[in-house]
Amino acid sequence: MRVGVVTFPGSLDDRDAARAVRAAGADAVALWHADPALHDVDAVVLPGGFSYGDYLRAGAIARFAPVMESVIGAAHDGLPVLGICNGFQVLCEAHLLPGALQRNAARRFVCTEQRLRIENAATAWTSEYTQGQEIVIPIKNMDGFYVAAERTLDELEAEGRVVARYLDGNPNGSYRDIAGVCNAAGNVVGLMPHPEHAIDELTGPGRDGLGFFLSRVGVAA
């Protein structure tokens, strides 16, 4: 199992995402923003960070990177893609996922350990979890306020495309406490919190995040 991790200029959690991929037993393959080649990966992670500084809108410029053309095409063909934080923002900007991520309601960066409920354990990235499972993983973002038109939100709910929801307080104001969503096929998942920072007791709140990466490895096995 080869999982690509994209580095844009300004990506920050790319090394950590690669470490999590390896911790799950897969090979991490570095993908470079300017190189459209996907190097035969079986899945792609768009990591956290501030691509291009995120000055305009988070993810707005990264969306146009050469590698994204390939990612977008492959995602439409079913390639599993996980966007974490900035990656989620990029996926929304690229219209692979509905809605958008805005400045946090409190207008401050927020970094905390966040409780979540997995609302859909059937996506390409959540199959290791059980439906309704509660997990704690870090969240850290400036623009994590998930917004979409009411109609879109209703659709997402009806189709079970809300992948994870915040519990014990909403850290960024997201509509309907949404922490993550997926596309209709379930292969593209965007998640605001950072599962790659919860893969051991030493450097994170625990191992609750590993499931996202194991979900891919499980499929291959």
Added chain:
Amino acid sequence: MSDSSLANGQLMSDSSLANGQLMSDSVRAGSMDTVERAANTPDQLQPFAELGMTDAEYKRVREILGRRPTSAELAIYSVMWSEHCSYKSSRVHLKQFGDKKPDTDVLLVGMGENAGVVDVGDGWAVTFKIESHNHPSYVEPYQGAATGVGGIVRDILTMGARPVAVMDSLRFGRLHSPDTARVLPGVVAGIGGYGNCLGLPNIGGEVYFDECYTGNPLVNALCVGVMRTDGIKLAKADGPGNHVVLFGARTGGDGIGGASVLASATFEHEGEAKRPSVQVGDPFAEKVLIECCLEIFAADLVVGIQDLGAAGLSCATTELAAAGTGGMEIDLDLAPLRDPTLVPEEILMSESQERMMAVVAPDRLDRFLAVCAKWDVTATVIGTVTDVTPDQEARGGRLRMRWHGETIVDIPPRTAAHEGPVYQRPIERPLEQDALTEHDGSTLPRPHDSAGLRTTLLQMIASPNLADRSWITDQYDRFVLGNTVLAQPEDAGMIRLDDSTNRGIALSVDGNGRYTALDPYSGAQLALAEAFRNVATSGARPLAVTNCLNFGSPEDPAVMWQFSEAVRGLADGCQQLGIPVTGGNVSFYNQTGSTAILPTVVIGVLGVIDDVRRRTRQGFRTDGASIYLLGETREEFGGSEWAHVAHDYLGGRPPVVDLAREQRLAELLIAASNEEVLDSAHDLAEGGLAQSLVEACLRTNAGARITLPAVHDPFIELFAESTARAVVSVPRIHEQRFGELCATHDVAFTRIGEIDLLATTLDFQGLFTIALRELRDAWSSVLAHRFE
């Protein structure tokens, strides 16, 4: 939106453009001050005083050059000989750090380079440094603090290291003053905005509130970086024929207040050109600059490298040349500009952020430029390293700069970089000092019954200096890079260096301006002792020290007395503890009118731990574990938080420093971590035992039953600030071994209670009980209420 409003807006934005229109190049070039012209016009008046130079300093420049300086040369000398760059008032004192340097083989690079480098074992080297950005953070809190982080990160990068974490030490006026409401949120957002965007975890710091910082906040930022011991880079321009490359952001007119004096004096400005008073940071540019530099280092493509900080190009060129062959030629026309109207003086003094200068051998240049291109970093060869004759060597080397084909700078760079003025400023212990220390506040009313103690405890934990910091620290990313083992609110921050060996480092920054005001000598040692203790509490062995000395005006003999005493105290303390000072920063002129801030010595201590998995954490975790107080408590309330909170009083003597005890306590904490006999450990500092117990409970939401020692009355036991103390919890099975360790290390230990994970209270038996929820409500909402 209506059309009429559009037209209006159009008009106005156009006029604001006109604002920025500057005078044309040709006007300026026509009156360019060349070396030739300077030689022919010895009597031309120069605005050296406006640039902060004294008559004597100006005269010395003329002697060195054997003529008057050109205005570009004057620009260089004025910034290089400024207090900030030359340390002219502090140098004679700072020398002690070298003179009293303890015997140690951990120092790979000592003071004087951009940052000191410490050997932490397994082939790893660590570099760390703290630096102030106080005044800019007052003028524009967000950008001031942000560029403070940016600057210190570049210092660390320059050593060849990958920056791996930042910390911030902050001081503001009273929590409820309007000034604090303006400054604090911006400073915190700026530190977070820049550090988060660089992907550097923030692993600790401190925040204090005191009247004296109103109008003069302190923003001290620390960065730590890691490299292999063979990867250290130095700021020197060696190898005649090598290229001098400027890379990173373009040069704009940032931070050149001084230069405009020069420009207008020399060039008969029509209107004062608009130059920014505030530097704006671009963390994205710095992030790519970091990655670009690390790739350059990995491929071994530079001979020497220097960041551009204060004094920008003036500093980078003179220092690189001074440390190298001594010879350099620069063509200033080649420097990429953001603002094409800049004149040479301005280019030389510009403090534009996110720039670096490298010395690159000709056969590596293409690869160097290719790496820069990969990261979209602008890189330009602007000069060459040259050879010097023995004669030039004797005079301090030869740095020449050209502009529009004319020579505008021809100076011996060492005279600017290394041979600045040195002052022995007058020192005088102020008379008021006696009055300040005389009354220790022992007559201040104290709570004398249980209800009073309970109320005092709640009041203390909800006071600005002791309340929960998470409203601030939650704005900082502590997880990024995936190696943060400990971060706020733990006693020290801890970073794993290597996933395969689990070797790591720990850091703490501490300082207490009140203690230092009461006694600068021991105040500095108290700061050192606290940082040292915090590092040891985490289980790491303290290795080295960095410091940031924030004081009033060096021209005030009373301030100079505080300064000299503090430096002496710190140097003596480091000698006794056996940990060398590797570098630091002095910030003078922190005052509003003639009132100086409390002398604020901020100390950073770096420690090493061979296996981060055995780190000791702050919170109570194991049910039934015994809680011990280590060390001895005395009736010490001089400069205490209690006197401040309850009576707004400052007076008396600070707690007694006993570095031998600190050392024994540290050895005990390290040994106990090594043998993994501790459940938790938390040092005692401001607020005393009460504060540490509350924090240890709230960290993990664990209850505890405490029986206070009966040596003193409960008030003293709870709130005294005696040093060399810590609270630890020890699982029952390890108690015997723990006792042996205490005996071996000769540290007093008193069992004061046990953890009760099911209890929802902190119970001081026979005195009072407080629900954890009540503690949390009091402690955790203070900053959030103020700033939301």
Added chain:
Amino acid sequence: MSRVVVDVVLKPEILDPQGQAIVGALGRLGIHGVRDVRQGKHFELDVDDSLDDETVTKLADTLLANPVIENFTIRRG
């Protein structure tokens, strides 16, 4: 060379916490009479005269604004 100004505002149905925060602060400042504030972005572009409207619109629509949540207006000077 000419000036193009693009203003980007959130669609009315999208919550604007920044605008709300300003409304909240007004009371504290003692300023009354402001009913609502919406915060958007303002771009000033210096463009070659030859840059056509279509390109400017594409630029605004794909890069400067996110049409999922934002509207924009263009003014040429």
Added chain:
Amino acid sequence: MSRVVVDVVLKPEILDPQGQAIVGALGRLGIHGVRDVRQGKHFELDVDDSLDDETVTKLADTLLANPVIENFTIRRG
């Protein structure tokens, strides 16, 4: 009720990383002919007709813009 628009832009001499990032992206988007971009803020205020210019200016100067680094323009609609 009337509409007041306040545009806040960085002073021309102040570095604008946001605008620079956009300029950098344009090439990749295949859009040429944009020389420079400056990014600012755009506020739309709904105010009582009675709100005078002085108050609006105070509001812009203290709350909407940071006069240390920004200029602003006010338009009443």
